[in-house]
Amino acid sequence: MRQAGVERRMMPRVSCDECHSGVPDFEITHFGSIEAGYRNLCSRCYNEEVARRSGLTFTHIAFLPMELPDANGAGHRFHFVLRLLGTMLSLAAIEVKGGGREGYEFQVHGAADADPFDLMTRLLERMRHDLAKTYLVEGDLGLAISGTTVRGQLTCDPESADYMPVLVIDGREVSWEQFGRMLMTFEGWRIHLEIQDPSEEV
Incomplete structure (x- = not known):
């Protein structure tokens, strides 16, 4: 530091x-x-x-x-x-x-x-x-979820025509399309999404 x-x-x-x-x-x-x-x-x-x-x-x-x-x-x-x-x-x-x-x-x-x-x-x-934590890993097919838990921040691309969400995971921007492709690795699995205030512990 x-x-x-x-x-x-x-x-x-x-x-x-x-x-x-x-x-x-x-x-x-x-x-x-x-x-x-x-x-x-x-x-x-x-x-x-x-x-x-x-x-x-x-x-x-x-x-x-x-x-x-x-x-x-x-x-x-x-x-x-x-x-x-x-x-x-x-x-x-x-x-x-x-x-x-x-x-x-x-x-x-x-x-x-x-x-x-x-x-x-x-x-x-x-x-x-x-x-100290990471949730993404570079796999054979590109960026992938390293485990079964992902934490990050919701933001957006203001220059995007459709104003779709952008996620910040491990300090890097991940488009909604990219994240969707990562999730397809878990097709058929159950998912739990929890949205929290930026100041809350996650």
């Missing part, structure tokens, strides 16, 4: 309308209302605005990016985004590849007054636990 304060590759930056700093797009919140208009706020300015409106005392923590290894020893670089969501505090870990958001994502929640460092401890435990 190592932290780094300097990016290996530049990511596209979006300017915050409040402090005018440039941040990755996943740190921006489109905040406001139809009546008052909307502003693009970085996580720090967003948290300060939510705290002010909620009458809360809040100190924003900007966690440094971190790289963690998976079960095969490959490194995965994560950026952390802390957001105050009214009565709840959220901490997300977002994997970045090639200058963009891609791969694993993790999230934990706590009360609005939770200690961000406690959330980070919980988040790192979950990340290490999940990164």
Whole structure:
């Protein structure tokens, strides 16, 4: 595990309308209302605005990016985004590849007054636990399910005409068609599908 304060590759930056700093797009919140208009706020300015409106005392923590290894020893670089969501505090870990958001994502929640460092401890435990497992394997016919259990994240391809689901398994994107072909290995078997909140243990 190592932290780094300097990016290996530049990511596209979006300017915050409040402090005018440039941040990755996943740190921006489109905040406001139809009546008052909307502003693009970085996580720090967003948290300060939510705290002010909620009458809360809040100190924003900007966690440094971190790289963690998976079960095969490959490194995965994560950026952390802390957001105050009214009565709840959220901490997300977002994997970045090639200058963009891609791969694993993790999230934990706590009360609005939770200690961000406690959330980070919980988040790192979950990340290490999940990164130590793999569910896919390269088989004779291509990518396949290594056992009888698969865990991952539901997302989508916004450029797809039919807007079909895309799964992130083992930190890699798997199309709905690819996953369907993998499932045909188990034709005739029973299946159990459980969908959970991103912050829940799986």
